[in-house]
Amino acid sequence: MAKLTTMLAIVASTPHLTTAFQPPSKTRNQNNRHHPTSSSSCTKPILPIIQTSSSTALPMVFDFFKKAQTEATEQMTAFATGLAKSRNQFLYNLEDSFATMGDGKGGNLLDQLEDTLLQADLGMATTDDVLEEARFLREESTEIFSRDDIKALLRGKLLEALGTSAKGTVASAGEGEEDSVVNPFALKFATAENGIPIRGPSTNNPTPLTIHFIMGANGMGKTTTIGKLAHRLKTESGQKVLLAACDTFRAGAVAQLEQWADRAQVDCFSPNESTNGPSAVLFGALDKAIKEDYNVLLVDTSGRLSNNDALTAELVKMKRVIQKRMSTKFDSAVKPIPNESVPHETLLVIDAAQGRMALDSAKQWDKEVGLSGLILTKLDGSAKGGSVVAVSRELGLPVKLVGVGEGLEDLRDFEPESFVDGLLGIGIAVGASKGEGKALANRLSDMRKERSERAKKATPAPSAAASNNPSGEMTLQGLDNMDMMADDGDMGEMQLITPGAGSSRGKSNNKKKKKKKKKN
Numbered sequence: 259m260a261k262l263t264t265m266l267a268i269v270a271s272t273p274h275l276t277t278a279f280q281p282p283s284k285t286r287n288q289n290n291r292h293h294p295t296s297s298s299s300c301t302k303p304i305l306p307i308i309q310t311s312s313s314t315a316l317p318m319v320f321d322f323f324k325k326a327q328t329e330a331t332e333q334m335t336a337f338a339t340g341l342a343k344s345r346n347q348f349l350y351n352l353e354d355s356f357a358t359m360g361d362g363k364g365g366n367l368l369d370q371l372e373d374t375l376l377q378a379d380l381g382m383a384t385t386d387d388v389l390e391e392a393r394f395l396r397e398e399s400t401e402i403f404s405r406d407d408i409k410a411l412l413r414g415k416l417l418e419a420l421g422t423s424a425k426g427t428v429a430s431a432g433e434g435e436e437d438s439v440v441n442p443f444a445l446k447f448a449t450a451e452n453g454i455p456i457r458g459p460s461t462n463n464p465t466p467l468t469i470h471f472i473m474g475a476n477g478m479g480k481t482t483t484i485g486k487l488a489h490r491l492k493t494e495s496g497q498k499v500l501l502a503a504c505d506t507f508r509a510g511a512v513a514q515l516e517q518w519a520d521r522a523q524v525d526c527f528s529p530n531e532s533t534n535g536p537s538a539v540l541f542g543a544l545d546k547a548i549k550e551d552y553n554v555l556l557v558d559t560s561g562r563l564s565n566n567d568a569l570t571a572e573l574v575k576m577k578r579v580i581q582k583r584m585s586t587k588f589d590s591a592v593k594p595i596p597n598e599s600v601p602h603e604t605l606l607v608i609d610a611a612q613g614r615m616a617l618d619s620a621k622q623w624d625k626e627v628g629l630s631g632l633i634l635t636k637l638d639g640s641a642k643g644g645s646v647v648a649v650s651r652e653l654g655l656p657v658k659l660v661g662v663g664e665g666l667e668d669l670r671d672f673e674p675e676s677f678v679d680g681l682l683g684i685g686i687a688v689g690a691s692k693g694e695g696k697a698l699a700n701r702l703s704d705m706r707k708e709r710s711e712r713a714k715k716a717t718p719a720p721s722a723a724a725s726n727n728p729s730g731e732m733t734l735q736g737l738d739n740m741d742m743m744a745d746d747g748d749m750g751e752m753q754l755i756t757p758g759a760g761s762s763r764g765k766s767n768n769k770k771k772k773k774k775k776k777k778n
Contacts, residue, residue, distance in 0.1 A: 340662025344643030381648030474607035476561030479635035485518025502543035613645025
């Protein structure tokens with residue numbers, strides 16, 4: 259039993275056993291399937307095992323542990339496969355930089371590194387951070403960066419860059435429970451605390467409707483992404499999903515979404531004679547979703563450019579429709595108060611091949627509509643995977659999902675560590691050592707410690723006078739010392755310097771020269 263308890267503790271503390279994709283479990287239908295790595299499915303099989311001494315208990319734990327590790331490896335492999343073009347191009351350019359230095363043909367390694375980072379579309383801000391850290395680490399040192407040193411530096415700085423755009427927030431827990439840090443890369447879902455809409459009561463669903471508002475320009479893969487997301491919600495979490503076909507501007511958009519609904523085996527609310535505008539279709543979908551106890555509503559919007567004012571205004575209107583329809587309170591005039599906590603996600607779909615070229619449009623949409631996260635698509639077809647870092651950092655928004663292929667299963671949760679390791683060719687997903695990522699993290703930590711130690715040795719010890727008067731200001735003791743020096747004749751000529759007047763020594767010397775000339 260002691261061994262079993264130890265094993266359970268290992269399972270519970272393993273980071274790979276939780277993923278960013280964790281919609282809330284449902285009690286409405288006990289036959290619904292849950293995500294195999296969600297916290298609910300982690301704890302339910304384990305609790306009865308602790309209370310029994312059955313000989314099958316330990317194998318069950320090992321099977322569960324093995325399954326979770328397999329899924330984590332599959333996630334890393336998916337990133338590695340999707341980033342193959344980006345990784346091959348990046349590593350080729352990086353190796354070329356070392357080869358050039360070795361042949362004596364190239365100049366500074368940091369100049370070569372700068373070109374490599376910019377060609378990977380990592381952005382100027384991240385490139386500057388990497389170069390600044392590299393110069394800092396080799397200051398007052400004659401050592402030359404090795405390949406592992408550069409890889410350790412790149413891994414650390416890319417993870418830091420992604421972290422600056424998505425810092426975890428603390429979720430307040432109930433009384434007697436500990437607060438938990440919310441994963442900023444995870445999709446948000448409605449909880450019971452969000453309240454139930456005041457119109458169209460939901461009788462069986464214990465939690466409110468989750469609404470994900472998805473937008474993007476034409477050709478970004480928006481409709482395809484919605485279909486893949488619906489498939490994941492249904493198959494992995496047992497969610498009852500409804501698609502809202504609100505793209506009424508593009509010909510064939512509704513039919514395309516209906517096809518994806520069939521593939522994902524979910525329902526789709528489409529325009530009809532009475533509801534043929536985007537906002538009208540959305541209102542009808544909201545009514546259906548609330549009254550028929552759907553768990554998630556995925557809203558497809560019209561593809562547009564950020565300079566199309568009319569369509570952008572339509573987006574803002576659609577968001578107001580959601581907030582009014584999902585109102586949970588009345589004001590003093592018995593009018594619904596807009597619920598600003600919905601939609602739970604406002605996601606922008608960006609083609610990875612466009613990368614930083616989509617930044618201007620994304621910034622405008624964020625200003626007008628308000629974005630909560632990004633979805634990067636077609637990552638497998640682009641050699642500019644570094645754009646994920648640049649776009650996320652410059653917008654200050656986390657990447658929630660990444661498309662790594664054409665298949666129905668090829669929409670993955672974004673995990674910074676798996677992404678960076680896939681881009682740099684690190685870890686078991688690319689056939690490297692299992693502990694390579696940890697070893698590189700330790701190497702970066704060691705380089706920073708070594709630099710800190712060199713800085714301490716290079717700092718001169720403060721003099722006794724400076725230590726007695728650290729501010730550097732004139733004191734009464736200092737004036738007394740000057741008087742004593744003047745009495746002894748040790749002061750020499752006092753220098754009187756006034757702002758803008760220069761030194762008085764020069765003036766006195768000039769006067770002496772003029773007197774000598776007159777005597778001569």
